[in-house]
Amino acid sequence: MTTWPSGSQARIDCVHVYVDGGAQPNPGHSGAGVVVVDDQGKELKRKSYYLGPRHTNNEAEYLAILKGLDLAAGYCRRTVTVYSDSQLVVKQLNREYRIKAENLLPLQRQIAMAQSTFETATYVDVSSQNLWIKIAHNLSDQAIATRGSP
8 A cells, every 4th residue: 555645635546637727928938837637537636827918838738748747746646648739749758759959958858857756647639629628728828928927
C-alpha cells in the first residue's frame, strides 16, 4: 500500500489532465490552463497560471504540462494521462520527434522528473474542440489577459 504525504489527497488510481499554454504575441505574455478530471469524468480541479512576459507558445505548453503534473500529483500517484492540443509537444514528449529547440530541453527534463512521481504517464494529442481543452484554453487566455491578477 502506498503512503501519501501528510495532507495529500492522492488516493485516486487514474487522473486525466487537460492542458493548454499560449503566448500573446509569440513570444510574449504567456499563460497556462489546467483541468484535472477523475476516471469517471468528474472535474477535480481547474486552474489558470500567468507564466510571464517572454515565453513562446511551445514553452507555455510545456509549462502547462508541468503545472498539470504537479496538480495531478495531489490526487493520484499511479496513472496520469495528459491531453494537449499541441501535436508537436505530445510527439516530442512521446519521443516520436526530437526536440530541436534548445529552450525546450530543460523543460523536457523537468517534465521527465515530474512524471516520475507516477507509475505511468501518457501524453495524448487531442483536438482543440475537446470540451476540457477548450476550458484549459480559456483559463490560459484569462491568465494572459489579467497577467495573473484575480
